[in-house]
Amino acid sequence: MELQDPGLLRQAALVGGEWIEANGAGIAVTNPSTGALIGYVPRLGQAETARAIAAAETAQKLWARRTAKDRADTLRGWFNLMIRHKEDLGRILTAEQGKPLAEAVGEIAYGASFIEWFAEEARRVYGDTIPGHQPDKRILVMKQPIGVVAAITPWNFPNAMITRKAGPAFAAGCAMVLKPASQTPFSAIALAVLAERAGLPSGLFSVITGSAAQIGAEMTANPVVRKLTFTGSTEIGIELYAQSAKTIKKLGLELGGNAPFIVFDDADLDAAVEGALIAKFRNNGQTCVCANRIYVQDGVYDAFSEKLTAAVARLKTGDGFTQGVNLGPLIDQAAVEKVKEHIADAVAQGAKVALGGQPHALGGTFFQATVLTDVTSDMAVAREETFGPIAPLFRFAHEDEVIAQANDTEFGLASYFYARDLARVFRVSEALDYGMVGVNTGLISTAEAPFGGVKLSGLGREGSHFGMDDFIELKYVCLGIA
């Protein structure tokens, strides 16, 4: 891989301030576009995780004693390095995850924005004084870092899902032990290389590669870990939630989604098509906030369907390093099988393939961008998160009908709708049972806003000033001044 700074691609893990080299063994990391070997990372487990947690406990105490300004300055230095190296970080990300290079570099900027945002938030963690309940009492409320944080992150945003956690954690004065996804560890390792260069103290940030079950077991059982923050499937989130019960950890869970995307009769159709393209096809449909179900009101169904199909037909699928490619490969063969199953199930129940529907001629894990029409709520694609490039169109007649359909899921992460009537905008925003609502936009994720869901989509919020709270404990001090 051609990098301006080859030192960013390290075949090693960072354990308590010490680099453990893979030395040509361990977990092989391959390019999902070509199958080519990128390199190896060490196959570590419980012992190394325990060592990293112990080092984090020591480093965190010293880090928390620094001034907020000092922590902010270090984080800003990390941000500056991420931006300076964003092309290299993007190339590493495209190589191991597959998304088009422009989109990968965009993720680096998005990921860096969390470090920038929380460098600023670090200096605004304010406590409270409250009028005493007795003449000789004074009440203080202190905000202190929760301590050692364990983080487990997914392959689909191998940079931003880490910084969305590391930013507030380090800003608050915490330490972090991270297990990245085995498919995309090099993006995490490159972040650790830059964190060291930025002056993050040794042991404060560890990146452990290896057995997810063993590493996760230590993270959830070790009482030194006071918070676990996880982004990934609901299935694994539930497992980790249960594993954390015995040590009563604070949990941050960013889990699966099943986002509805609703187009009302009064929508701006061209804007709705543009919004549907980004909400559905960003990262080739491999995001938890992707539009999973597209509901179109009767009066505009045919026009919207025609416009969307024409726009999707213009999307180019291919290797993320090829100029002009919009959609990369799916992450693995299992993802391809799930897309095929959803299409086969829908067609068997009466849906029609308006575009695509087949594995791409490029082979491997490339799949045609697909538009399905006449989709109904009985089909698997309506109930399960596809995590791939299928745009299923559902027809509806009335507002209350589509709200009921949109909310008929155990997930509650992102939702979207296009309408111009102001009363409708408020009615529908309030009625959708989701953590996030995009109105007349298909792209809502930003460091300034609280990202997160309800129901089986998780717990807590990441980003915005709310994002600091998840890494802070409140301490009530009752002062007797008699």
Ligand SMILES: NC(=O)C1=CN([C@@H]2O[C@H](COP(=O)(O)OP(=O)(O)OC[C@H]3O[C@@H](n4cnc5c(N)ncnc54)[C@H](O)[C@@H]3O)[C@@H](O)[C@H]2O)C=CC1
């Ligand atoms: N809500 C959100 O922000 C996001 C949700 N997701 C969801 O995750 C799924 C796709 O991402 P994946 O990475 O395949 O999810 P996944 O849940 O299989 O893996 C996520 C992370 O958990 C680790 N992991 C897996 N089993 C584990 C165990 N037993 N103990 C400890 N760690 C374990 C994996 O190695 C990876 O690092 C989709 O359902 C998607 O919706 C993915 C990204 C963001």
Ligand SMILES: O=C(O)[C@H](O)CS(=O)(=O)O
């Ligand atoms: O992992 C994901 O899907 C991200 O949470 C989506 S986003 O934050 O990049 O929108």
